Amino acid sequence: MKAYVYQPDGSARVEERPVPKATSDSAVIAVQTTAICGTDLRARRHVSKSIAAPRVIGHEVVGEIVDLGSGLRDFAVGDRVQVAPAIGCGRCRPCSMGHTNLCDNLQTIGFQFDGSFAEYMHIPAAALQSGNVTRVDQELPDDLAVLAEPIGCILNSHRFLNLEDAASLAVFGSGFIGCMHAEIALKRGVKTVFILEIDAARRSSAAETIPEAVIMDPNDPATQESITSITNAAGVDVAIVACSAGPAQTQAMNMTAKMGRVSLFGGLPAQSTGYIDSNLIHYREISVHGVHAATPEQNREALSLLQTGTLRTQRYRESVFPLARIEEAFEALEDGTALKVLLRPGQ
Ligand SMILES: [Zn+2]
Ligand SMILES: [Zn+2]
Structure with missing residues (x-):
């Protein structure tokens, strides 16, 4: 598969990588839509120390489950899901208080796990166990559901x-x-x-x-x-x-x-x-x-808010690129011609 791999020196390029496989308690999605975040832009401008490189980056994602661990009963192959990327350990003090985004052992998709700028993405067992994976309602298009992660962070900040x-x-x-x-x-x-x-x-x-x-x-x-x-x-x-x-x-x-x-x-x-x-x-x-990241609950709250159809989102859905043109996609954000950029790695 094609994947955009970030290197320790801050450079990145599209490479050929093997398609990930599910274990008994993990899953693999075919990435349908993913979006470039400000964090990805910053990582490309300055070398990011928080990314365990070499690493497939990208963490705003909607995809379809194509491979599912035999031990997983809550999901089925064919389910369309959104993934909250910040995965708490469930055991530390912030996690026990419900603030999994502030986990002492936080692991994030696109940072410690391979991310969504690829045709397929592995969903780690920890993400499935911690409720970070949410089935997307049929009526909610990919282009909207993919905005749930950044909107979850916004809702987190609005709490205060x-x-x-x-x-x-x-x-x-x-x-x-x-x-x-x-x-x-x-x-x-x-x-x-x-x-x-x-x-x-x-x-x-x-x-x-x-x-x-x-x-x-x-x-x-x-x-x-x-x-x-x-x-x-x-x-x-x-x-x-x-x-x-x-x-x-x-x-x-x-x-x-x-x-x-x-x-x-x-x-x-x-x-x-x-x-x-x-x-x-x-x-x-x-x-x-x-404010730092968001919990799975805030991601779901964002999905519900998007589902109401009351947010004006048209302008964030206009710039869509295949993965092969990801550099152009980054440029469109850098020069301000796009407010948000969506990628469709399957195209
Ligand atoms: Zn983001
Ligand atoms: Zn924790």
Whole structure:
């Protein structure tokens, strides 16, 4: 089979690999649709130490079970499934509290296990045992179900943010993640949504994707003033940093209202200190939350949300590539011509 293999030096290419085989308690899927995540982009830009290379990367996936361990009764060959990639051990303290995404022995598909940028993907026994595999309802197309993993992470971050009590939200970054945060916040009743994006072309694209949002350039000195004026000098109730930029974290803190909430959704690639002023947290009683991955339950919650058909997802489903053109797919994300890229390795 064809598979996109990431090397220890950060390079990657499509290679020929043997088709994986199921053991008595694991399974193999034919990958129907997989999507490139911001994490994959970052791994391609900077060498990723968290990937146990050489490794087939990719972790946003929907596929059909083609080989199933004889000991597995909950699934059948032919089932179409979505896989939550972060697999907890089930024994450590975070796992015992239900936070399997924070497992002390976390293993993730595309990092410690071979991932979905391939024609076939092995689903490890641990993923099946921990409830990370969910059958996809027949009515939910692949193109939507494949978005469940990143949306699961968004729902995880929203747990802390009390968007229901927020009148205003600022989102830094206008990629798929930024726009989807805005989309879900609007659905939850947030009246004023600002999207802050440094790139002009991406700003126009965001304006088409989320027409209700006020789109601004965070580097424009007038931006802070407009936010102050639109929020009647209060600042925003919630700020989400959905980009990997330290200065955006500083700006998010500066524009957050008293008792506001800040989500550090995007990790920083290298140095991560010096961006947060702790006195703002202290005197304004601001809460700052991190978020990492999502639990299988949050993946299922995302599938249910997608199933309602109420999220506007059309723009994330327009760029579809076969695996052989994966480099072009990455380029489309890098240069902003695509908000999200889907791959169909079987084509
Ligand atoms: Zn992802
Ligand atoms: Zn654990």
